[in-house]
Amino acid sequence: MSAPATPKYGALRLTETLGMVATLLPVPAVLLWDVARTTYASWNKARTLKRIAGDCALRYVLGSLSVPQLQNAFGTTRATYEAWVKKAKLPEAIDELGEDARLMWIGPKRLERVIMFVHGGGFLLPATDFSLSFWRYVQLELEKQGIEVGIALFSYSLAPIATFPTPLKQARLGLEFLLAAGVQPQNLQLAGDSAGGNLIVQLLSQMLHPLPSVPEIHLPAPLRGALLISPWVNLSADSASHRENDGRDILRRNTLARWGATILSAVPAGDRAFAEAARAPAEWFAGADRVVERVLVTAGGAECLRDDIVAFGEAFKQHHARTELVVQAGGLHEDLFLDFFVSETKFASLTPLTVEWLAAGFTE
Secondary structure, three states: OOOOOOOOOOOOOHHHHHHHHHHHOOHHHHHHHHHHHHOOOHHHOOOOHHHHHHHHHHHHHHHHOOHHHHHHHHOOHHHHHHHHHHHHOOOOOEEEEEOOEEEEEEOOOOOOOEEEEEOOOOOOOOOOHHHHHHHHHHHHHHHHOOOOOEEEEEEOOOOOOOOOOHHHHHHHHHHHHHHHOOOOHHHEEEEEEOHHHHHHHHHHHHHHOOOOOOOOOOOOOOEEEEEEEOOOOOOOOOOHHHHHOOOOOOOOHHHHHHHHHHHHOOOOHHHHHHHOHHHOOOOOOOOHHHOEEEEEEEEEOOOOOHHHHHHHHHHHHOOOOOEEEEEEOOOOOOHHHHHHHOOOOOOOOHHHHHHHHHHHHHHO
16 A cells, blocks of 8 residues: 655644635636736737736735645645546556655656656645646657657655755655666656756755765766756845746745745755755856756746846856756746646747757657
8 A cells, every 4th residue: 555645734724714715715806907917918929818817827826825825725746646647547656765755657657768857836835737737748749759758756745844955865765766666867867847946956966065964876877867947046036037027927026035935944054055056156066967968957038037047057057068048038937837737739939849858868
């Protein structure tokens, strides 16, 4: 019998429940106003009305509810996964890693070629069902090219119960499990969005600068690739793009600042380079080309994190020649997932680019 899903992080008090209801009641009116206000904005010119409405709804909910309210509303990664595979009529396959970490397979469990997907959510929220739909789409698109890939969703413990470096320790377990199962490093690509991208960078940092509190990671060969989708590389929300894109992006500047402060409060000052890669010393990623062969860093032109991601990407390039940095014009935070939130059928350029980059990683 598999282990139980991680419980929700604290039951809401009655006042919090009533507050959540009161906050959500005006959603229709707020949505109408926000859609009307942003439909003809420059960053939305290529989007459908359905997509714009979805972005506005996420921006309001994520910016208006507290973390306990969001955690109780969203549930757990395991519950999300179980509901999603049932709806998608796919097999449920979960590998328990110990220490409250697990791998959950999207579609068939395959070990010849693998993408380990590390979900975002500010280290506070679970994986979303629409991100799973995106990865199933990627899997099917790769199959059209004759590339059969296993995609494993990595589930880790969330804050405030789990603090740094717990997710890093758990991510190491996921990586070690796949290698022990026979996955060759040259056939393994890591992919993470937002906090998931941050956690992948933490893995790379651990390979280069091992923390004594985390077991060392020894690879027999470099990993094939690392895809960082809107990675959360500055938790302080103080760059110019946070001010410029506040109200455009799905995450508001004050939301990012509040979540970031929660996570950073548990990070020792000497370990801040792990948590905030954009602030790491200039030589921090020297040698990264010895632990991962290819890196793709993506950002949205209209997302709050844009300047931090660009600064990180450019700095990483100095130590890794096979690093690509792509900024999607008008893109929001993890923009390619948002099309799947509203079941769009026409995607922006970043989606096919991502599919082709991953395909090249398995065929070059």
